[in-house]
Amino acid sequence: MSDTGLDKALMYLKFFDVGQWIYPGLMSRKTGVEIKHIYSLLDILVDEGLLIINYESYCHICGKFDIEIYETFASIPHEHKCEHCESTLTPLDNSIVIYKVINNEL
Template structure:
């Protein structure tokens, strides 16, 4: 919980960052964050990453239905087919 105090309103929380910092199981981290969703502490979003350069494209969506058929990577200019396959769940602090 001390680690979570570093986050403020409108900050993005990346579960993998918590995993790297604390060494917790990723499944447990998502479980805790989903409890935070239930308590209206954070909201869930989808962030698309590029399968070629492995960087986030900057395309963040509230729902899977908002994700278009194609997304372009701003880093390597790759056109990503089916970006939903390359989306991870992140969280935004309310």
């Protein structure tokens, strides 16, 4: 990642408080930084104890997220229904990684 990209990504992160979730795809679109670099940066921040990984179910049929956020991949129900359209969701096909801010020393 270029220094400019890193600066943009770090500046974006300054707007988040403890307890808020960071969506890597949205961060990439807002900053113009490639998604692979966003994930690398966020994973470093996990290692530094600033973020934790969470999971959210996303329905590819209706394009909406479930309300529930899961702390571990194993805690996602094996198969459940979309709260919006009743489509069947499975963890492998319908989960996205999001990051929760646990320390705002970003």
